[in-house]
Amino acid sequence: MAMRDGAAYLAGLKDQRRIWHNGGLVGDVTTAPGFANAARTIAAYYDFQCDPANLDLVSYEDEDGQRSHRSFKIPRSKQDLRDRGAAFAAWAEHTGGQLGRAPDYMNAAMAGVAAAEHHWGQENPELGEHAVAILEHCRRNDVCLTHTFVTPQIDRKTPLGEQEPYLNAGIVKRTSDGVIVRGSRVLGTLAPFSDENISFGLPIVKGEAELKYALGFSIPVDAPGLHWVCRDSFDPARSTHDYPVSGRFEEIDTVAVFDNVEVPWEHVFDYEDERIHNSVLMVMRFQESLGHHVLVKNVAKTRFLLGLAHLIAESAQTNSFINVQIRLGEIVTMLQTLESITIAAVEGAVENPDNGVWYCNANAITAGLRLFPEYYVQIIDHIKQIGGSNFMAAPSEANMEAITEALGPSVERYFKGAADMSEEGIEKVPLFRLAWDVVGSSLAGRQELYERFFFGDQQVSKSQSYLRFDKTEAVDTVRRLLDPAWLGRS
Template identity: 25%
Template sequence: MAMIRTGNQYRDSIRDGRRVWINGERVKDVTTHPMFKPIVDIRARIYDMAHEAKYRDIMTYEEDGERFAIGLKLPYTQQDWHDKRRATDTILEDVRGIVTRVGDETVGEMWSLYDGQDVLKEVDPRFSENIARHISLVTKNDPFHVSANTDPKGDRSKRPQDQDPDMLLHVVKETDAGIVVRGAKYETAAAYANQAFAKPTIANWGDDKLSEYAVGFICDLSSPNLRFIARTGFAGRAPIEDYPLANRFDEIDVLVIYDDVLIPWENVLFYQHTRAAAFIRATLHRYSAFAFVQRNLKLADLMIGAALWNVKQTGLEKQPAVQEKLATLACYREGINAHLTAAIATAERSPAGLLMPNQSLLMTGRVLACSQLHEMIHLARELCGGQICVTPDAACFRDPEAGKWLSKYYTLNDEWQSEDRRKLLAFARDLLNSDYAGHRLTFQLFAQSPPFAHLAAVYRNFDWSEPLRFTKEAAGLSDQVYGRQKIAAE
């Protein structure tokens, strides 16, 4: 029986001579570099989980005698979404933390394009065929697939043509073999992934029908004309005992330079047609938002856990003011859970026949999860107390002289000795207060789009007709007024 690839096969696939820089250093091997290795190992772990008897039926499904990854499966039923949700939860439980850019969230963007095949056929029937073929290849070949979305952009008061044209990724030449593209994209995890779905970020194309910037394609990340310039990683900056999350779960963001990269025609998903570009921008998170918001749910669990263990340690959990704050965190958590659960329960059929989560519930759930996240983080900080910013490092606790004093002042009782107290405070600091924690909060604006885009998605997907109907009946408005306004709303 054929199986999806292993962790070592994944590691071998990214040892391809790609040109990667971090901290001013050319990286020889991303699988062994100290800032990349921890997250590469987690992605390899996800591949290996699919081969273990304990996880195989959770992580994979069987079809025609072969096994495929649940996360990459096209969703046709509610059970498909329940299976995806369970697989993601299982991964996060196994690695004991939260990873976002591992493929299950970015492949959903391809499904959105699958829904737009009629739009693509208007441009060139080949493009529609390309997307169907690539979705099939993703399922069969099990690559680490990421998203190439945000450009450097430059001066946004000017059109791309009125400044350095490379500020936005664009086509510079057509050949018999394909298109040649130039520019740059910020892509999380690209330095250690296999392929990227690149697409434009322009939201307003004006009256343009054709543009060299309106291009979407699959890019093989082993291309020799790519360069990967990474931001500084968090892993290795400080001991893992003091920063247990930053050292294991940093998903490194990269500026990918496309220096006249050839994209074969079979990898081009749309080109020049601004309507196709506008469609993918409007529907980009139709499916992938579910995976992102699910991570917010698990983050809420970690914040509740860190806060609750802290107040239990110090005997404050019975105070009404503390319980009120914990209940607020619980409401936030269950609000996200309710939106995800309801989005599956009332899922909708997509234009291509897929089953997509109820769009109004999913998009409003994303607004809830993201807009309140910073407030919930600060609430968890309050519950954890000021010691998360003043506690000495693990080395001091191990020091023969200093450690005696720290043991005295950090031991709470027979149940809570100083080492457990130190571990919990270090975890809470890294979750809520560290450079890594601040990065993860800001990352929401990059990975899930800014708040105005969230609300725009809600506006596009909310059913305005029912409030109009009910108010029309309650106010006794005429049928003619209702008819005109209903059409306008639609």
């Protein structure tokens, strides 16, 4: 199969998946209220990649003559990373970075897993071969992946081996065909709209009692015994005038429950080896492999938020005030910083001699990942502060029609802005409906939590940045300036 278009993608979602939502199973995610709009958006991603106008930008021809999205390609040069970044940007900029889990994110993650074949296969070469075969399968069939890396937050203090077994998904036993897995994992974003799930790398395990959690595998979303427990959908299934973001980008988060799921052996690439399991995130350069997509998405998202903040201020001419200009200027600086970091990540890329694969610059990726969650919260605060009551003075499409009919078209003057932005194709009420859906709606609240946590807890990550950073040069500089003989003067 070649690259899929939207119709082929949607057809693939009609299977036996068990998606639990609001007290029952969702029969068909392509038509169910709360789900259908997001399915359409992801179908649009697949149509976008097949559009002849985008084909060269987002895809490449592999050795087998098949066209695939560039995110499936293991980067073998800096140029591969440049090309991959441009492919990421094409969709992210098109959508203002509103779909965190565009399928190219996990495609690149799977390429990172396969690039670590030398690591998975060091004790049992079969496992390395499985990782490569899974990537090939995903590329050839243009598989849409979700992922569940994280142990549910039940008890973060007690070691997992001392907790009730199988709260976190683990190995029950090996069968002749594979491995039986029981327990749960979080947080399968996009799971209802994905074809397969991948889990690996976490939790870090210690000793015999935790060895059952040393496991990496892929599994179809509709595998027998696999259940996906959704939070409430935040798509109110109303007009996109009223909810332009929730009505398009509700990618949904789920808890995965593995009820004795049999994972075929050829889908397993990490099995009961504490050393291999615990070191993979470092060895496979997890941050660099997944973080490239995140940086590109964050640039697109910040550009969109800047546009939103600017137009909101312009609509009431509050951008004539210095305090508002300062807030807008801060967003500009954030965008410039993120753009610079994204360039540095690729131009400062390095080859890993162990596998001949090129990875984005680790320092640039880390800086970008650490900065954005804080930037995002600050930008949302800026937009709220600039918009004030206007967010609450933007009636729904139906309400606007009703009052216009009752009071006549002149009522519209109470809902207009000072500046005429019609030449830019922008009207004030839809602008503020969009802005509220980004800063204040239920999905907006989830987006903030997403940016804070989706790449792990930023507090712990920052502390690790400090602990792992090679401080030799910094200490040397201090020592040099403390030296009375420095610059030859005493």
